[in-house]
Ligand SMILES: [Fe+2]
């Protein structure tokens with residue numbers, strides 16, 4: 751059983767994960783268009799991961815006897831100023847999602863829903879990893895010029911993500 755409020759907030763989190771998936775796909779399309787296929791590859795994998803996050807919550811809501819209600823997904827940004835901006839916006843978005851997950855945990859605790867608290871722990875840990883991986887890419891920008899070889903090296907590096 752799920753409380754009405756928790757069901758509503760989990761549904762809203764499903765929408766946020768789908769939006770993240772859509773946003774990263776939009777970033778992949780941008781990278782693809784400017785000829786940075788490695789960076790596009792990285793964002794496509796990131797987009798797939800976000801889809802999986804949404805589906806994890808989808809399955810949990812169903813298992814708990816709740817009802818999944820899909821809402822419209824917002825249009826993601828399609829034009830970007832630079833490669834660096836992609837990662838800055840990705841980090842901003844991950845920080846927003848981390849905050850949202852933390853609020854969900856607070857709610858699950860307030861509603862005394864232990865199974866939801868346990869379920870959400872996976873997301874708590876995942877967000878640490880997500881922020882760290884984007885942060886470590888952003889760190890590399892400190893050592894390179896935007897239009898230089900650095901971007902091509904990053905493109906090659908991110909293209910090998912499994
Ligand atoms: Fe996610």
Ligand SMILES: [Fe+2]
Pocket residue numbers: 770800844847880
């Ligand atoms: Fe994420």
